[in-house]
Amino acid sequence: MALEPQREVPAELRSEIIQINALIFGGPVLLLFLLYALRLCGIDPLNKRGDEEGVSSNLYLAFAIIGTLICVPWCLWRIRKSLYLARYGVEVIGQMTSIGLVQMKGMRSMHYRYTYLRSTYAGATEIVASAVERYQQSPQIRLLVDPAKPQRAMLYNEVLGPGL
Known part of the structure; x- marks a missing residue:
């Protein structure tokens, strides 16, 4: 296909x-x-x-x-x-579930959850520490999901520019 x-x-x-x-x-x-x-x-x-x-x-x-x-x-x-x-990524809205407390080299880990084709997936990524407050204010995030492997996703703003 x-x-x-x-x-x-x-x-x-x-x-x-x-x-x-x-x-x-x-x-x-x-x-x-x-x-x-x-x-x-x-x-x-x-x-x-x-x-x-x-x-x-x-x-x-x-x-x-x-x-x-x-x-x-x-x-x-x-x-x-x-x-x-x-x-090829399909844009979906996900939910930020937690942000790590430890900051390393100006980055913090962010965990998220999203639903694609009625299945729920979880993932994690590194974000710039200065963006933590923005994600805490609006826990909804835009993701690009691989339609062939839906467990693989990437923050929209990492690829195509500013997210929510």
Whole structure:
């Protein structure tokens, strides 16, 4: 069964989704290659004891390659998922059920519940701590639900702009 697109994804949004994910996953990979380059220059960031030999540059290279092999496919999967939901996701109204008390790196967890095709699903996402008050004032949230896998949803404002 072929799904009908619910909307067109603007080029700016497509570009933004790619850039955000590239930064999230590209940063650690660049850091690993930077550590490898430092080791090639004779600087060993992992050598805390002051050993003359230090850690082999091959270990740094292995970390960089493994990091790349993990981060690149993961990044591509997230980009594809976000673009898919932006184009094919069905908009539903959900209910915020709780917001986590612990704030980490300016983010707090938000749990929500929504109904799609007479089945109820629950999910969680991270939101910017400054948006907590807005969600507490209006616990209704807009979500984009994957029609093929209704248990997968994403906040509308994460993909297409401001939510409720």
